[in-house]
Amino acid sequence: MTLLDISELTLDLPNGKRLLDGISLTVAEGETVGLVGESGSGKSLTARSVLGLLPSRATMGGSVQLLDQSVLDASRSELLALRRTRASMIFQDPRAGINPMRTVGDHLTETMRLCEGRSAADAKAVAISLMEAVRLPRPEEHMNQYPHELSGGMLQRVMIAGALTSSPRLLICDEPTTALDVTTQAEIIGVLAEQRASRGMGMLFITHDLNLAASICDRVYVMSAGRVEEQGDARQVFSNPQAAYTKRLVAATPTIVVARDSAATADQGADASATTSDAVPSTADAAASASASATPAPVEAMLSASGISKTYVRRGKEPVRAVIDASIEIPRGGALGVVGESGSGKSTFARMIVGLEQADTGDIRIAGRERTSVPSSRVERLEHARSVQMVFQDPYLSLDPRITAGKAIEDAMRLHRNLSTTDARARVIELLEQVGLGDVHAQARPRTLSGGQRQRVAIARALAIEPDVLVMDEATSALDVSVQAQVLSLVEEIRRERGLTVLFISHDLAVVRRLCDETVVMKTGEIVERGRTIELLGNPQHPYTRLLIDSVPRPEWNLEAVAAEASELEDPVAQN
Amino acid sequence: MTTFRRVAGKLGALLLTLFLASLLVFFSRFLVPGDPVSFLLRGRKPSPEAVAQVTAQYGLDLPPWQQYLNWLTGVLQGDFGRSLQYRQDVSEVIGDRLPVTLMLVVMAGTMIAVVGLTAGIVASLNRGKVLDRAVLIGLTVLGAIPSFVGSIVLIAVFAVQLGWFPSFGSGEGFLDMAYHLVLPSIALAIVFVVLVGKVTRSSMVEQLGREHVEVATSRGLKRGTVIRRHVFRNSIGPILTVSGVLVAGLLVASSIVEAAFGLAGIGTLLVQSVDRLDFPVVQAIVLLIVTAFVVVNAIIDVLEPWIDPRAAAGAGAR
């Protein structure tokens, strides 16, 4: 039986901009339907239209039918009724989605008391049983707790329990796990699947994550720029995409699946670099193959950090041991991934290496020079900067809003080298071109640039100083997958051409896999496992690494074949 | 952190601020160059008795810190010294004037709360629409009317032209006093209505854009319920904070309104005492206003965890 039937839905802004352009989709009882797309694709707007959550300023067309109720022309009371009985929605960020000033119990029982007229005791009993159903550890206690006392994962369970109080027929999930760590995501997905199955609900699942959609959905709709590009059986759509957009998306999506013949994959990588970097002296290749062969080659370590520890002492609270005795070593031209969830200490570790924080103990050496202590003079400070540079997570915040892209790069360059204005300008354009931008972008202020363009500027700015080591702290996690793929390709290319040594911090195993020869896994401040990335993924030793890998959603089929096929379609640099 | 420790901490901060303020009030006199006796007796005949009296009252022959301690001991017992113009205890002079000012402030405060909150809430719920713009423009214009301008316009229109209200004096008895204070309290309230209205609007608008409000809506709660339980409830914090800051301004501005309407309150006493060089009274009133401000804000501070539970945990308020 069809629960939801959206047909030819359009949404226009008063200024004439069309945000949704003829969306049609259906969700049947007991079915999980994925709505997949990148930023600005309109997937969240589509989801909100089901509950009549779009403001009246927007002009809607087409129809949205939820069971026997047409949503777009529903009266106010009909809207209330359908929100109370037919469909519920789970939002992306539970931290923002639950009133911070009211207790968890109030959130859960609110609608039961105020809309259904149940007694407080009755509502409490239901709330507690629902909290048990979503496996919250201490329901009685949680009733009186405030949201800030619970972790993100627990709060998302509260949000799910809250959505279930009305026993909805359709559950809409808008990126319900995007704000969560991967292991938490796996647990939440488990809870959602369980509830969907036991209640026979239909589920509309919105996500940007292809792997996630592919692993839990029966059918998917792929959206881009307000249109449905492709739809069908989830397996079919991702293993044999028809639309060009879907193919590009699939190709851009990194995966942790290790092909049976991992050596072949490694060879493939080496081949690729060999073919594209003919003209470049192949130091990087040499280093890469040296590390790839995993022999303890006598390569000079470009970056070596040993026994690094950092403890934050806060008044009136338990001290936090952010990093505990961490040691890493990266050969010249190598790329090391540091993987961990939030709170693992990976970012603190990175900040200590670039000198933004001081290690309590330990020793950091870059290109053989001691880089642990605080630079005491201008000369030392500049030397430190030339040894290591960093690209930050959020390209929206890591560029000075007032300074144009060209000036930002020029300033960094001229701080370190004496250049005439004309030379510097020419060099800036050169760098911008190298990162896939042009001289038109030199005059642009950050706010006029897209996320991908900003991150390219940030990379160019770091390269302008010609550092020995480049640290990238979650440098692609704020970007859409297709943009992420382009930026990753860019970094690979730069590595090849310049033999740059990279330390890559990420929560995303798949991204690390794509870029790094070797990987270390961090958990609550400690490095629990290290090794060649492919081996680590294929044969994890530490239980936490195994948990991390198992938590990554993995569709049953092999995306690699599709990726290979689609790679011809991909033009990493031209697009943004 | 326990409630007790938190309240104790706030109390400590309150006492420290009051202590520093009292230093400022007391030692400000020492900024004036010259002989303290002649400063205190400016404009009066420095008869030997007067000089002896002032010297004794302030202990001017003692070292400054000793003078301060004596003064503070007196103040803590409600003894602010003697008024030079009335030849009465300062506390008595102030006590006589207090009812009018308190009544004025209470009436104005009520208007500020009712009108300011209403304007802010109405504007925020119609944000971007004509009503919102009208309220905003109205607030901008009202906000530019200083209380003395408001006073003379109200006198001209409602007292002189229409004759609805008295233009002078504070009346006898409670009801008459309230009647006499209608125009003054309106004049006093104007600027503060604007401040409360604006902060209410912006605080509500900010909350309206929050995701938890959308979540509440998506669950089928009525709009009124959502506004009351989620939007307004969460907006109270900033509104209360701003209101606390207004207290001192209200007390000072009341002196302007009192002067315009010829009310025998603390404010006119302050202006008069400045005019007649009666420094002990000035000192006492300043200290009184500052204390009222600090105490009210300390109370709001202490209440904060009930308004925003995150404050109790010391978590960054967002």
Next chain:
Amino acid sequence: MTTPTMAMKVLRAPRVRRSSTTFLISAVFLGVVTLAAIFAPLIAPYPPNQVDLLNIQAGPSPAHWLGTDALGRDTLSRMMFGARTALLAPLLVVVFSTIVGILLGLLAGWRGGWIDSVLGRIFDVIFAFPALLLAIMAVALFGKGLVAPVVAMSIAYAPFVARLTRSLIASERSRPYVAAYRVQGFGGGFIALRRVLPNVMPIVGAQSTLNFGYVLAELAALSFLGLGVQAPTADWGAMVNEAQAGLIGGYFLPALVPAVAIVLVVVAVNVIGEELSDRIGGEIPA
């Protein structure tokens, strides 16, 4: 992924497109008032204190566009001369409090630590003294006139500017772009003064513009109370004070003219200040 929220914001945030005609009108009005103040001796039709006892409480006429007061003095001429103190005094307060406030705010916000705590405590104490109260106290100590109140008000307003600057600087300091400058090897002084401070200046400037309106109203109030500018010197606040006695007799004009002028100037300043902060609001990342 900022997608859904961004998409919803597009729908949600109704940008009130404030017509900049009001901005323009305000700016022109302030310009005219300023010019009138500067050139008062040249363009005023009468000397400000010229008494004409045959023409007291006169209504508007070709000879006296805005009428005369209880002593027959020309209201228009007195308004022009009165604008000088009415505008100059608040300007001094705003300039002084802004400079001091920015310096202290920068110090507290950038250095943090104990300097921040000590300054914060001092500011808290000054906040307990409303500006007008501090001005009145200054008069009580140093006598009537504008000098002591201007100094007192500067001291009272500096902490407002300082606290705003401090919080802006502190929040900028934690932004990744500042960390990026550090990693690039720029020194702390350069980052603070040449990069971070210019980013917060527009907001501080908008706030100071708004402060000008408050200060103008408060200093006028002080003169109205008879504690500021003293008769017979022409000043808007003092003019309202002098004309107050005539209200009961139905002579509204001499009081209303300066009163309305004060309101209009404050409205104009507020319009400009609010529009400035609105415009900036769009550019500074939240």
